[in-house]
Amino acid sequence: MKTGGPLDERKAYILATVVYEYIATAEPVGSQTLTEKYDLGVSSATVRSEMAGLEAGGYLVQPHTSAGRIPSDIGYRTYVDQLMKPEQLGEGDRRRIREELHDASRELDEIIEHTTRLLGRLSNNLAFVTKPQADAHVFKHVQLIWLTPRTGVAIVVTSFGVAAQSLFELGTDVTLDELTRFSNALNARLAGRLLRDVPDAEVAAVAAEAGMGDDLRGAVANALRNARSNEQPGVAASGTQNLLDQPEFHDVRKLRSILRIVEEQKTLYDLVADTMDAETPSVKIGRELGNDELADLSVVTVPYRVGPNAIGMLSILGPRRMPYGRLLALAAGTADTLSERLSDVEIK
Amino acid sequence: MKTGGPLDERKAYILATVVYEYIATAEPVGSQTLTEKYDLGVSSATVRSEMAGLEAGGYLVQPHTSAGRIPSDIGYRTYVDQLMKPEQLGEGDRRRIREELHDASRELDEIIEHTTRLLGRLSNNLAFVTKPQADAHVFKHVQLIWLTPRTGVAIVVTSFGVAAQSLFELGTDVTLDELTRFSNALNARLAGRLLRDVPDAEVAAVAAEAGMGDDLRGAVANALRNARSNEQPGVAASGTQNLLDQPEFHDVRKLRSILRIVEEQKTLYDLVADTMDAETPSVKIGRELGNDELADLSVVTVPYRVGPNAIGMLSILGPRRMPYGRLLALAAGTADTLSERLSDVEIK
DNA sequence: TGGTAGCACTCTTGGCAAGGGACTGCTACC
DNA sequence: GGTAGCAGTCCCTTGCCAAGAGTGCTACCA
Numbered sequence: 183m184k185t186g187g188p189l190d191e192r193k194a195y196i197l198a199t200v201v202y203e204y205i206a207t208a209e210p211v212g213s214q215t216l217t218e219k220y221d222l223g224v225s226s227a228t229v230r231s232e233m234a235g236l237e238a239g240g241y242l243v244q245p246h247t248s249a250g251r252i253p254s255d256i257g258y259r260t261y262v263d264q265l266m267k268p269e270q271l272g273e274g275d276r277r278r279i280r281e282e283l284h285d286a287s288r289e290l291d292e293i294i295e296h297t298t299r300l301l302g303r304l305s306n307n308l309a310f311v312t313k314p315q316a317d318a319h320v321f322k323h324v325q326l327i328w329l330t331p332r333t334g335v336a337i338v339v340t341s342f343g344v345a346a347q348s349l350f351e352l353g354t355d356v357t358l359d360e361l362t363r364f365s366n367a368l369n370a371r372l373a374g375r376l377l378r379d380v381p382d383a384e385v386a387a388v389a390a391e392a393g394m395g396d397d398l399r400g401a402v403a404n405a406l407r408n409a410r411s412n413e414q415p416g417v418a419a420s421g422t423q424n425l426l427d428q429p430e431f432h433d434v435r436k437l438r439s440i441l442r443i444v445e446e447q448k449t450l451y452d453l454v455a456d457t458m459d460a461e462t463p464s465v466k467i468g469r470e471l472g473n474d475e476l477a478d479l480s481v482v483t484v485p486y487r488v489g490p491n492a493i494g495m496l497s498i499l500g501p502r503r504m505p506y507g508r509l510l511a512l513a514a515g516t517a518d519t520l521s522e523r524l525s526d527v528e529i530k
Numbered sequence: 531m532k533t534g535g536p537l538d539e540r541k542a543y544i545l546a547t548v549v550y551e552y553i554a555t556a557e558p559v560g561s562q563t564l565t566e567k568y569d570l571g572v573s574s575a576t577v578r579s580e581m582a583g584l585e586a587g588g589y590l591v592q593p594h595t596s597a598g599r600i601p602s603d604i605g606y607r608t609y610v611d612q613l614m615k616p617e618q619l620g621e622g623d624r625r626r627i628r629e630e631l632h633d634a635s636r637e638l639d640e641i642i643e644h645t646t647r648l649l650g651r652l653s654n655n656l657a658f659v660t661k662p663q664a665d666a667h668v669f670k671h672v673q674l675i676w677l678t679p680r681t682g683v684a685i686v687v688t689s690f691g692v693a694a695q696s697l698f699e700l701g702t703d704v705t706l707d708e709l710t711r712f713s714n715a716l717n718a719r720l721a722g723r724l725l726r727d728v729p730d731a732e733v734a735a736v737a738a739e740a741g742m743g744d745d746l747r748g749a750v751a752n753a754l755r756n757a758r759s760n761e762q763p764g765v766a767a768s769g770t771q772n773l774l775d776q777p778e779f780h781d782v783r784k785l786r787s788i789l790r791i792v793e794e795q796k797t798l799y800d801l802v803a804d805t806m807d808a809e810t811p812s813v814k815i816g817r818e819l820g821n822d823e824l825a826d827l828s829v830v831t832v833p834y835r836v837g838p839n840a841i842g843m844l845s846i847l848g849p850r851r852m853p854y855g856r857l858l859a860l861a862a863g864t865a866d867t868l869s870e871r872l873s874d875v876e877i878k
Numbered sequence: 879t880g881g882t883a884g885c886a887c888t889c890t891t892g893g894c895a896a897g898g899g900a901c902t903g904c905t906a907c908c
Numbered sequence: 909g910g911t912a913g914c915a916g917t918c919c920c921t922t923g924c925c926a927a928g929a930g931t932g933c934t935a936c937c938a
Contacts, residue, residue, distance in 0.1 A: 212930050230931065248928095250929080
C-alpha cells in the first residue's frame with residue numbers, strides 16, 4: 183500500500199465525502215449512496231474507479247469484497263489535516279459553557295472535575311482532563327502544623343490554594359515554636375517564586391540552616407514534590423457510558439480495554455503525555471495512539487493555560503469515526519473558558 | 531406466587547444445590563444435571579417434582595418451558611440467610627491483604643483508594659468503598675493561613691490528617707496577627723473534641739467572640755462542614771471491567787446503567803446508604819436494591835471501623851449470581867485489615 | 879481519452895424449515 | 909412415597925435460499 187501522490191481535486195472531494203458520510207452513518211459507503219446523496223456531477227461508475235484509486239493509495243479500505251469503503255487511519259488523517267473545514271462553537275454553546283463553569287466552586291480540583299463532566303456531556307464521548315501542572319504556579323506559603331510532640335502536617339499553598347500536604351512522624355520531640363520558626367524560614371526564602379524554580383536542594387539547605395531534623399525536612403520536601411507533581415498529574419474522566427451508544431462498542435472486548443484504561447489514570451495520561459509540550463490542539467487517530475487495543479479510537483486534545491503557560495490538557499476520546507471538527511471546536515471553547523476561570527480564581 | 535411454608539430438609543437441599551450450581555455455571559439447572567453431579571439419593575423424577583414445588587413457592591423460576599430452573603430473588607435470599615455455610619478467608623489471602631495495605635501510604639484517601647483497588651482485584655467484581663464519616667474523628671487543629679490582606683485558606687486537621695480546606699476572600703483587610711489570634715481562639719475551645727460534638731452555632735459563637743468578620747466565619751464554618759461531610763461521603767470504585775466477564779453483561783444496555791451509576795458517586799452511595807446504620811454485614815439481592823435497572827445485580831456490604839464506631843462501608847457489586855459466601859468473607863477480611871490500618875495511622 | 883452503462887460476480891444478511899437436545903409434567907407401576 | 913418411562917414443549921443450531929448491496933471489468937460513446 184503506497185500512500186500515492188498528492189490527491190487531485192476530485193479524489194480529495196470524494197475522500198472528504200466518504201469520511202463525512204461514514205462519520206454520520208457508521209455504515210461502509212458505496213459508490214451509489216455517494217452519487218445519490220451528494221452532488222458529485224459524475225456517475226457511480228466513475229466514483230467506483232476513483233474509490234479504487236483511493237484504496238490503492240491507502241486512504242480507504244474495504245471490509246469485504248461486496249461492501250462499501252471506510253476510511254483508513256491515513257484517510258482520516260488527510261481529512262483532518264487538509265480536507266475538513268474548521269468549525270466554530272456556536273454562541274449558545276459558548277455561553278452555556280461559561281455559565282456552567284462560572285457557577286462552580288473556587289477549588290481547583292472541583293473546577294477540573296466540573297469541567298470534565300461538562301465536556302463529557304456536551305461531547306457525547308469520553309472526556310478527560312489532566313490536573314494542572316503546578317510547577318508553573320507561584321509558591322505562596324508553607325505551614326507546618328503541630329499536632330503532637332512527634333507528629334504534624336506540612337501544607338504547601340500556591341496561588342491556586344492548597345496544593346499538597348504530608349503527614350509527618352518524628353523520631354524526636356519538636357515544639358510548636360520550632361515548627362513556627364521553620365515555617366517562617368522557609369516562607370522568607372521561597373514565597374513568591376515559581377514552584378519549578380525551587381530545587382529540592384534549596385529546600386534542604388534552608389531547612390538545614392534553620393536546624394530542622396531529617397524527618398521534618400523529608401516531610402517538607404515530600405509535600406513540595408507532591409505540589410509540583412510534574413511526573414504525572416492526576417486525570418479526571420467522565421462519560422464512559424456515552425461510548426456505549428456507538429455501534430463499534432457493541433463488541434464487549436473493546437469495552438474491556440477502554441474501561442481498564444479509564445480506571446488506570448496512568449494509561450489515560452500516557453495517551454496524551456507527548457502532546458503536552460506541543461501546546462497546540464492535537465488529534466491522534468487509531469494506531470497513532472500507539473496501542474493496538476485502541477486501534478479504532480481517536481483522541482482530540484487541547485491545552486488550557488494560566489497566563490501564557492499551558493498547564494494541562496482537555497481531551498475527548500471516542501470512536502475513530504468521530505466528528506473531529508465539532509469536537510475540536512468544543513474542546514477549544516471549553517479550554518478557553520477554563521483558562522479564564524482559572525485566572526479568576528488565582529490568588530494574585 | 532405464595533412464599534410457601536417452611537422448606538422441608540430435602541427441598542432446602544435441592545434449592546441450595548440449584549443455587550450453587552447456577553452460580554458456578556450461569557446455566558439454568560435441570561433435574562438431570564442435578565442428579566448426575568450431586569449425590570441426592572433420589573432420581574431425577576423426584577427432583578423434578580420437588581423443583582415444581584419450589585417454583586410454586588416462589589424460590590425458583592423457569593426462563594421457558596423446556597429449560598432448567600434458576601433462583602428467584604427469594605431463592606437467593608433463602609440461600610444466603612439459611613442455606614449457605616459461612617466461609618472463612620484463607621490464611622494466604624488474609625496475609626496478602628495485610629501486606630498490601632500495610633505498605634500503603636499514611637494518607638487517608640490513598641488508603642481508601644488502595645483498599646478499593648485491592649478489593650476489586652480480589653473479588654473479580656466491582657468494589658466500592660465509602661470514604662470515612664469523619665464526624666466521629668477527633669478535632670485536632672484549625673489553621674487560618676494568610677495569603678494576601680484579603681485572601682487566605684482555612685484548614686481543618688483531624689486525627690486522620692487534613693480533613694478539609696476552604697479558600698476565603700474577604701471584603702476588608704485582615705492581618706496575619708489577627709488570623710493567628712482567631713486560629714488560637716478556635717483551637718483553645720475545640721481541640722480534642724469529636725467533630726460531631728461541635729455544632730455550627732458554637733463555631734460561630736467562638737468566631738464572634740474573637741472578633742472575626744462574617745466572611746471569615748463563613749470560611750471556617752464551611753471548612754468544618756466539609757470536614758464532617760456527613761450528608762454524603764465520597765465513594766471510591768474499582769473493577770468495572772471485571773463485570774464484563776460475566777455472561778449477564780454481554781447485553782450492552784445493562785452496562786449503561788452500571789457505568790452511569792459508577793460515575794455518579796451519589797447513586798452508588800445511595801445503594802448502601804441505609805445499611806450504614808446497621809453496622810453489620812448486609813446483602814442486597816436483585817430488586818432489593820430498589821432500582822429496576824439493577825434487577826440482576828447484588829451487593830454485599832461490610833462496615834469498617836475505627837475503635838468501636840463504624841465509619842464507612844466496603845461493598846462489592848456483581849451479578850445476582852455471585853458467590854455470596856466467598857465475597858462476604860473477603861469483604862469482612864478486608865474491612866478488618868482496613869480498620870486495623872486506620873487505627874495505626876490515627877494520631878492519638 | 880475520460881466518462882458511462884451494463885453485466886457478471888462476490889459477499890453478507892435475514893428468513894425459514896428441519897433436526898437435535900434439554901427439559902418438563904404426567905401417569906402407571908412398585 | 910418414590911421411580912421409570914413417555915409424550916410434549918421449546919430453544920438453538922444448521923443448512924439453504926433469496927434478496928440486496930456493492931464491486932470490477934468491458935464495451936461503447938462523445
